[in-house]
Amino acid sequence: MAMARKRLVILISGSGSNLQAIIDATRSGSLDADIAGVLSNKAGVLGLQRAEQAGIPTQVLPHHGYASREDYDAALLAAVQQYAPDLVLLAGFMRILTPVFVAPLYGKLLNIHPSLLPKYPGLHTHQRAIDAGDSEAGVTVHFVSAELDAGPIIAQARVPVLPSDTADTLAARVLVQEHRLYPLVARWFCEGRLRCDAQHAWLDNTLLPEHGTSLP
Numbered sequence: 098m099a100m101a102r103k104r105l106v107i108l109i110s111g112s113g114s115n116l117q118a119i120i121d122a123t124r125s126g127s128l129d130a131d132i133a134g135v136l137s138n139k140a141g142v143l144g145l146q147r148a149e150q151a152g153i154p155t156q157v158l159p160h161h162g163y164a165s166r167e168d169y170d171a172a173l174l175a176a177v178q179q180y181a182p183d184l185v186l187l188a189g190f191m192r193i194l195t196p197v198f199v200a201p202l203y204g205k206l207l208n209i210h211p212s213l214l215p216k217y218p219g220l221h222t223h224q225r226a227i228d229a230g231d232s233e234a235g236v237t238v239h240f241v242s243a244e245l246d247a248g249p250i251i252a253q254a255r256v257p258v259l260p261s262d263t264a265d266t267l268a269a270r271v272l273v274q275e276h277r278l279y280p281l282v283a284r285w286f287c288e289g290r291l292r293c294d295a296q297h298a299w300l301d302n303t304l305l306p307e308h309g310t311s312l313p
């Protein structure tokens with residue numbers, strides 16, 4: 098009997114180019130999964146249009162008007178759970194999440210971050226890499242834990258930092274790698290090849306190193 102297709106939920110706040118890469122992968126067949134829903138904390142963003150064009154149900158859950166971060170996270174968790182997801186992907190979701198959201202989803206919640214973690218968690222990663230004189234930058238996909246941009250690292254892809262780079266030119270180079278890496282890691286998960294314990298990610302029953310596996 099064929100295994101049921103995995104159900105993905107994707108959380109966005111903006112342009113959704115990573116969402117698009119995952120949509121494209123499900124369409125081309127390189128990622129055998131259904132995107133059950135796309136949630137955004139911001140209305141009117143391009144990512145929502147991308148989802149609608151692909152016929153994916155969308156939901157906007159603005160973060161304003163909640164008494165606490167935890168209250169919002171409880172509402173967000175309930176919204177996500179309605180889709181009964183196998184895997185939840187943060188794709189440019191610009192909110193710090195509390196354990197209220199993260200703990201129940203631990204092990205099936207992924208994030209993509211535009212730096213070679215543990216370097217440069219948080220914002221302005223590309224400018225920080227340039228300012229530090231780094232010769233390479235990149236992207237990390239990791240399981241999400243309660244700490245910001247932390248949690249077991251699955252994979253990274255690297256790009257050179259060129260002397261002429263601005264934050265924008267470097268971001269564009271990194272994004273190309275983001276669009277390769279995120280659908281690939283989602284595929285590993287959907288194929289049942291990827292899991293994590295409290296500290297580490299495992300691929301094909303092999304413990305991955307601290308920095309995850311490196312994409313050539």
Ligand code: GRF
Binds near residue numbers: 110
């Ligand atoms: C990406 O750089 C991602 O790594 C970061 O936010 C950005 C989202 O871009 N977390 P997009 O919305 O997928 O185009």
